[in-house]
Amino acid sequence: MSMHKDTLCIGIFGLGTVGSGILSILSQNEEVIFQRLGKRVYVKTICIRDLSKRRLFNLEGVRVTDDPSVILNDPEIDIVVEVMGGENPAFSYIKAALENKKYVVTANKEVISKHKQLFFECAKQNGVDVYFEASVGGGIPIIRSLKVGYAANKIQSFFGILNGTTNYILTKMDEEKQAFESVLAEAQALGFAELDPTMDVSGMDVAYKLTILAAAAFKINVGIDDIFYEGIENIHLEDILYARQFGYVIKLLAIGKRLSDQKVCLKVHPTMVPIGHPLAAVRNEFNALFVNGNALGESMLYGKGAGSLPTASAVVADIIDIGFDTALQNSRRNLEIEFLQENLVPVDQLSSKFYLRLSVADMVGVLEKVTAVFGRHKVSVANLIQRENDRGLAELVIVTHEVAESNMNHALGELRNLFEVQSIQAVIRVGLDE
Ligand SMILES: NC(=O)c1ccc[n+]([C@@H]2O[C@H](COP(=O)([O-])OP(=O)(O)OC[C@H]3O[C@@H](n4cnc5c(N)ncnc54)[C@H](OP(=O)(O)O)[C@@H]3O)[C@@H](O)[C@H]2O)c1
DSSP states (O other): OOSSOSEEEEEEEOOSHHHHHHHHHHHHTHHHHHHHHSSEEEEEEEEOSOTTSOOSSOOTTOEEESOTHHHHTOTTOOEEEEOSOSSTTHHHHHHHHHHTTOEEEEOOHHHHHHHHHHHHHHHHHTTOOEEOGGGTTTTSOHHHIIIIITTTSOEEEEEEEOOHHHHHHHHHHHHHOOOHHHHHHHHHHHTSSOSSOHHHHTSHHHHHHHHHHHHHHHOOOOOGGGSEEOOSTTOOHHHHHHHHHHTEEEEEEEEEEEEETTEEEEEEEEEEEETTSGGGGOOTTEEEEEEEETTTEEEEEEEEOSSHHHHHHHHHHHHHHHHHHHHHSSOOTTOOOSOOOOEEOOGGGSEEEEEEEEEEESSTTHHHHHHHHHHHTTOOEEEEEEEEOTTSEEEEEEEEOOEEHHHHHHHHHHHHHOTTEEEEEEEEEEOOOO
């Protein structure tokens, strides 16, 4: 990288939602960026897949290609921006860029989650770095906050709402009393949800993001296969309504906690959040991260987790940050090459409060049988509602005190085998237990 230049020369892979947002910001905020950085950001080349597609942008002065080597082998390009998505070929382009001593900025959670260690090592060997602010929480500066803003703290725990689609769906179910399927269809029509929403509703998208936060907050290297994640497919309107009665809002949370020295828990699941908690107020497509630091105490970052300009805001901030970084030469604060050997505690060794909704036979003695099962497995009931419905069945809605997950699993197994229990409609973890 040439230190004396008064321009930062960049090459971009991808000109979709995020790529076009980057061009907008660089042109709209050109002067602000120049004043802050003291250099101009010059987009030299953009690599896309389909050259025949019509582009809405004025791409005058930019070389547009479908040949990746035009960017990867250009000695003038200082920073490679990857906003294509997917694991491949993003992985090989990022690796090649680092090997060619180019800084990399990416918005791609999947490729960072899977290959972070290799990227960080490769960056270090080549005296450059890889930045990925936009991969978690879109425009909210979460990674930079964890690495820089909270740098003086030991992070004790964090709780994130990191998927706009699922938060939008849960908010609409809650506020408009609509079923999951109808809200999902509406969200798809409005463009808030993908036509194939599996990645979002299954919790997998949040799981990728959690592994990236785990690296930034706890310096541990895990993949999504190492962590427990559960989505919102089985959240019914009834549960959202009962949650309100008990004083909670259901949110899909990414949770990271230090349990004791060198033990960490990482998990993603729908959680009943107390109505008064700041995370309960995060509505619609907004994202947030609630952090507990041992010096700062509680704080929360909030904002738009997706969209063209919000996501590009984080990408351009990374570009500017690299501009500062290269001016200082040796300050590569983003490098995370030495991961710690923390022990990830499996979810069945944790404990939690639970909300359960059971459909049971409407007959005498059912409650006694259910509570007997609970008694055998040390599950104690904090709150209970019993309600008849019109099909000769009754609904038992229970919130428990804290109980070991393994005990709860055994109790659920026994309940499933009880003749009087027709089905277990919902099992949702309750509270944040900070
Ligand atoms: N959209 C968001 O709100 C958001 C938020 C946070 C993070 N991100 C992440 O940002 C990345 C980009 O998302 P996006 O929404 O901008 O995607 P997108 O709208 O689908 O755009 C993808 C772009 O990449 C290009 N591309 C795909 N494969 C390519 C290949 N093999 N070689 C060269 N170019 C290729 C496409 O080219 P053509 O135009 O020729 O098809 C297109 O311009 C993803 O990793 C995503 O997860 C997105």
